[in-house]
Amino acid sequence: MSEARKICLLGDFAVGKSSLVARFVRNTFSDKYLTTVGVKVDSKEVRLTDRAVKLVVWDLAGKAELDSLNKTYIRGAHGLMLVVDGTREASLRAALYLWMQSQKQLAQVPVVLMINKLDMIDRWEVSSADIARLSESVPTFRTSALSGEGVEAAFTTLAQRVTERP
Amino acid sequence: MTKAASVVQGALTRFLMERSKPLILTVFRQRQVLSVEGDPALYGIRNGDFGSVLELVRNLLVGVDAERLTVWPLVDIGNRRHTSILWVPDKPNDHIIVTDAEMCGEELTERQQAANELALANVEKSKTIRELKAVRDELQAKSAALNEIHKFQRRLIDTLSHDLRTPLTSISGYAALLEPHLAENPVTMRALSAIQRNATYLKNLAENLLHLAAADNGSAPLLAHPFALEQLAEDVESIIRPMADGKRLRLNVDWQSTVQKMPVFDDLRLRQILLNLVSNAVRYTREGKVDVELRYDGDQLTLRVTDTGIGIASEYQDTIFEPLNRGAQQGCEGAGLGLSIVKQLVEQMGGTIALQSAVGVGTRIQIVLPERAAALEPAAARAEPSLRVQSERVIIVDDDPDVAEMLVWSLHEIGYMPQLIHDPSVLLARVAAQPPGLIIIDVDLGVRSGLAVTQELRLRGYTGSIIVFSGANNTNTRQAAKAAGADAFLAKPLDMPKFLAWMKRLLPGA
Numbered sequence: 001m002s003e004a005r006k007i008c009l010l011g012d013f014a015v016g017k018s019s020l021v022a023r024f025v026r027n028t029f030s031d032k033y034l035t036t037v038g039v040k041v042d043s044k045e046v047r048l049t050d051r052a053v054k055l056v057v058w059d060l061a062g063k064a065e066l067d068s069l070n071k072t073y074i075r076g077a078h079g080l081m082l083v084v085d086g087t088r089e090a091s092l093r094a095a096l097y098l099w100m101q102s103q104k105q106l107a108q109v110p111v112v113l114m115i116n117k118l119d120m121i122d123r124w125e126v127s128s129a130d131i132a133r134l135s136e137s138v139p140t141f142r143t144s145a146l147s148g149e150g151v152e153a154a155f156t157t158l159a160q161r162v163t164e165r166p
Numbered sequence: 167m168t169k170a171a172s173v174v175q176g177a178l179t180r181f182l183m184e185r186s187k188p189l190i191l192t193v194f195r196q197r198q199v200l201s202v203e204g205d206p207a208l209y210g211i212r213n214g215d216f217g218s219v220l221e222l223v224r225n226l227l228v229g230v231d232a233e234r235l236t237v238w239p240l241v242d243i244g245n246r247r248h249t250s251i252l253w254v255p256d257k258p259n260d261h262i263i264v265t266d267a268e269m270c271g272e273e274l275t276e277r278q279q280a281a282n283e284l285a286l287a288n289v290e291k292s293k294t295i296r297e298l299k300a301v302r303d304e305l306q307a308k309s310a311a312l313n314e315i316h317k318f319q320r321r322l323i324d325t326l327s328h329d330l331r332t333p334l335t336s337i338s339g340y341a342a343l344l345e346p347h348l349a350e351n352p353v354t355m356r357a358l359s360a361i362q363r364n365a366t367y368l369k370n371l372a373e374n375l376l377h378l379a380a381a382d383n384g385s386a387p388l389l390a391h392p393f394a395l396e397q398l399a400e401d402v403e404s405i406i407r408p409m410a411d412g413k414r415l416r417l418n419v420d421w422q423s424t425v426q427k428m429p430v431f432d433d434l435r436l437r438q439i440l441l442n443l444v445s446n447a448v449r450y451t452r453e454g455k456v457d458v459e460l461r462y463d464g465d466q467l468t469l470r471v472t473d474t475g476i477g478i479a480s481e482y483q484d485t486i487f488e489p490l491n492r493g494a495q496q497g498c499e500g501a502g503l504g505l506s507i508v509k510q511l512v513e514q515m516g517g518t519i520a521l522q523s524a525v526g527v528g529t530r531i532q533i534v535l536p537e538r539a540a541a542l543e544p545a546a547a548r549a550e551p552s553l554r555v556q557s558e559r560v561i562i563v564d565d566d567p568d569v570a571e572m573l574v575w576s577l578h579e580i581g582y583m584p585q586l587i588h589d590p591s592v593l594l595a596r597v598a599a600q601p602p603g604l605i606i607i608d609v610d611l612g613v614r615s616g617l618a619v620t621q622e623l624r625l626r627g628y629t630g631s632i633i634v635f636s637g638a639n640n641t642n643t644r645q646a647a648k649a650a651g652a653d654a655f656l657a658k659p660l661d662m663p664k665f666l667a668w669m670k671r672l673l674p675g676a
């Protein structure tokens with residue numbers, strides 16, 4: 001049996017967290033927006049070069065800040081996935097704020113940043129300069145839950161990071 | 167006390183059990199269900215298949231201490247069904263309690279969905295507004311820039327055509343004056359006719375440019391008058407004849423009216439149409455002839471220009487009437503502005519154009535113009551010039567020395583000794599002292615408009631003849647000249663034959 005790792009998706013509402021999970025776990029996409037209430041937990045086996053890991057993915061209700069419920073949920077997480085909607089500048093600030101808040105509770109866990117909705121790049125507000133700066137401190141991926149671009153790479157990278165830890 | 171407490175406790179337990187509909191599973195090592203209390207079907211569990219619940223609980227326990235009691239409120243177990251899950255570790259077996267959170271979940275879902283959708287809509291709205299504003303600003307800036315360019319171009323065309331006219335008046339006027347003196351020498355005659363021909367091309371170009379500049383300001387209304395078909399034919403012939411002669415082409419201008427009455431059209435525009443068509447025909451014909459036919463039948467006027475020129479290839483026949491088309495670069499007729507202006511004028515007059523052409527054979531363009539009541543404005547019947555000559559004196563008022571001198575010279579030729587005056591106030595004094603038979607005055611005087619001076623002359627009771635001439639050859643100026651009291655209006659560049667014809671009419675013995 002492979003080891004299991006818990007990762008939580010954090011990000012403002014409607015940035016595409018549930019969609020990214022759906023793409024990653026079930027390889028599906030829906031353009032209908034259904035807000036997530038509470039938490040939805042999914043898992044998927046990820047094959048890395050030298051081992052397999054079971055990623056348990058916690059899709060949390062999107063908020064611009066961490067409420068008490070989400071604080072309960074992220075307990076014990078091995079890694080965080082910060083999700084930003086490239087077309088909404090404010091969602092980048094929200095993701096960074098959520099990260100900061102979560103650090104009060106979690107020890108230094110690996111983090112990966114997803115700038116989502118790559119298929120709508122012509123409407124992006126997040127600049128490539130911002131992305132370049134961010135990627136110096138955190139692995140950053142441009143993703144699209146719609147096309148699937150960058151999704152696998154982002155999850156695999158996080159899987160790698162969370163298994164490297166002792 | 168104890169009794170009350172136990173009653174309360176019992177009631178509370180029943181109430182909570184009823185509301186939360188717990189499903190209690192006793193499990194072995196998170197993998198095997200040993201006993202069940204409650205209704206599994208409430209949580210979508212059928213046929214004792216607890217696999218997915220066990221899998222979910224194992225997932226939930228990743229990262230947390232399985233030896234401790236843990237609660238996960240509001241867990242979506244699929245199909246947006248919400249539960250709270252309790253993990254109760256025990257010896258020898260553990261317990262899982264699943265309770266219904268639907269009451270709370272459903273309401274939350276609705277509220278949250280509505281709030282999030284609203285927030286999203288607001289984000290979109292403000293974004294769209296921002297984008298629209300940016301687009302609007304950009305469009306405004308672009309349109310302002312275009313406007314500037316447009317204005318500049320119009321001024322440029324206006325100035326150019328205007329400034330072309332004055333020197334052209336000198337060129338063609340002097341050339342006409344030279345003609346009788348050089349008639350003997352074939353070489354100088356050829357040179358002179360080349361000068362005339364090219365001056366005519368340029369005049370036509372200046373006309374067209376001015377028309378374009380004016381058309382930009384909204385095309386001027388049509389002004390229809392009764393006019394003599396013969397006069398139009400003669401006018402066009404007199405202008406084109408030197409060009410045709412210079413190229414040794416036969417030019418045939420023929421007119422015919424099947425009715426007694428005079429045609430009623432805007433004759434200025436007819437002239438412009440014909441001049442463009444005929445000068446084009448002459449220009450693109452190397453040998454042979456150009457036939458011009460004017461036909462009036464009481465309802466419509468037909469203009470037909472036929473040449474034996476280079477012709478227009480069929481692929482260019484559609485675009486030949488577009489401005490600045492490329493036909494001519496390909497050796498076809500019709501480059502430049504002329505034909506596009508013809509088309510525009512014909513359309514404005516409600517007429518039709520038909521083109522027949524074959525490369526190397528020739529071209530025929532036929533225009534049919536209806537005499538439309540709608541196009542008629544109250545026909546300002548052309549006032550015949552009154553011959554109120556009181557003396558043989560002629561005064562010329564023009565501040566352009568070249569044009570003035572040319573006029574003086576041409577009047578010398580027909581036996582007059584005109585007096586040249588630059589300053590309008592000097593003119594008024596002279597006229598008061600000794601009124602001349604004819605005053606020739608430029609509209610575009612530096613200090614004062616020639617029109618105002620004309621008006622003042624009439625108000626002061628001057629009854630001699632006045633000819634007004636101007637670089638602005640449009641109906642407005644024409645009308646204004648007439649209204650100010652001028653007997654005739656002549657456009658620059660002066661058409662010498664026409665000018666001399668007027669002289670003959672207005673001056674005795676000329």
Ligand SMILES: Nc1nc2c(ncn2[C@@H]2O[C@H](COP(=O)(O)OP(=O)(O)O)[C@@H](O)[C@H]2O)c(=O)[nH]1
Nearest residue numbers: 013014015016017018019031033117144145146
């Ligand atoms: N075009 C596009 N739309 C996306 C993408 N990811 C999510 N969406 C849409 O964005 C909306 C919100 O997605 P959702 O996954 O519910 O966001 P969450 O609130 O972060 O879980 C939905 O309408 C999705 O269809 C993407 O990559 N491209």
Ligand SMILES: [Mg+2]
Nearest residue numbers: 017018035036
């Ligand atoms: Mg969601």
